Amino acid sequence: MLAFALALGAFTIGTAEFAAMPLLPLVSKAFNISAPYAGHMISAYALGVVVGAPLIMLTTVNMRRRSLLIGLSLFVAITNIASALVPDFHWLLLTRFLSGLPHGAFMGSAAVLASSTAPPGKRASAVARVFLGLTIATIIGVPAATGLSQILGWQASMLIVAGLGLATAVCIARYAPRTPVPPGGGPLKELKSLANRAVWLTLGVCMIGFGGLFCIYTYLADTLLRVTHTSPHWIPLIMMVFGVGTTIGNLVGGALADRSPARAAAGMLIFSTLVLLIYPSTTPHLALLTPTVFLVGAGIGLSAVLQTWLTQMAPQGQAAVSALLQCAFNLANAIGPWVGGLAIAAGYGFASTGYVAAALSFGGLLLWVLAYRADAPQETVVQSR
DSSP: OHHHHHHHHHHHHHHHHHTTTTTHHHHHHHTTOOHHHHTHHHHHHHHHHHHHHHHHHHHTTTSOHHHHHHHHHHHHHHHHHHHHTOSSHHHHHHHHHHHHHHHHHHHHHHHHHHHHTSOTTOHHHHHHHHHHHHHHIIIIIHHHHHHHHHHHOTHHHHHHHHHHHHHHHHHHHHHSOOOOOOTTOOHHHHHHGGGOHHHHHHHHHHHHHTHHHHHHHHTHHHHHHHTSOOOTTHHHHHHHHHHHHHHHHHHHHHHHHTTOHHHHHHHHHHHHHHHHHHHHHHTTOHHHHHHHHHHHHHGGGHHHHHHHHHHHHOTTOHHHHHHHHHHHHHHHHHHHHHHHHHHHHTTOOGGGHHHHHHHHHHHHHHHHHHHHHHHHHHHHHHHHO
């Protein structure tokens, strides 16, 4: 039941982050602003993640993970209720920033707790089960929140997330063990682990390599409407296909990472690069685009793989690297759409986001080569144990 409680929290976080993207047309209409300006609410959330993840993780190193996760879940609930009650868009930007603060710390703490309570050889799979909630959010949470918001207003999505946050707090209080804080820990010890060059290169793999997935996902709805020429009713269904892909990719990635996270990361990046290269040629045809979107979503399996690889690199700094991984993940969420937007603005069309995404994924693969070389001696030691 601990796995369920942590996955529920990840489901809440995933719904909070990803459901905001389909809300942009509703938000721009409600506040009478342009769609690009409404997109700042996405950036505000991502900024909150980047600021909150390292700050919270490093200042709560000596706090029980159970207590921290309960507190973060309640904070998610409170800030999303506040988002639903804002009088204007500027207040929404503030509350979205605040709601992003606990994101990275929650996911990092949940991953560390899941890994520490799993038997050796199964830790990557345990982390993947936590991220499973994140991917299921793209299948159920995002379409449900989007559909209800189209009927009841954009605030419905925020209130759904608030309810999920409260439910997560209750489940964690009920099922999470009261494990003591490991002795000898502290912010300085966590920070020392960041002297490892391989850690920063691996974070770069996430920041660049994942940018491709977000580049596609952000402009998928517009691609469906303007390139594939589908009805708007197809958008939630295709988003669900994407979500199914992320779920299966996450499970496969976790299983592969139990053997060798470094090699699994390379495999996922090569796979994503090839899929993204064929994406543009499938965009005019719904029958071809649908399975391609599924395969694009499967690339998210890289997240559990990198989480496991980083904790192997820095066993004494798991809280710090887990938090920084969430920062890198959200920087990818900013980089991918930004670079894709440049290609669209330059007149290359929405289908060109596939080539941009493939370039980002390949860039992540190049960084993987450097990270693997830097970490090769350490991985040899880990595998020999």
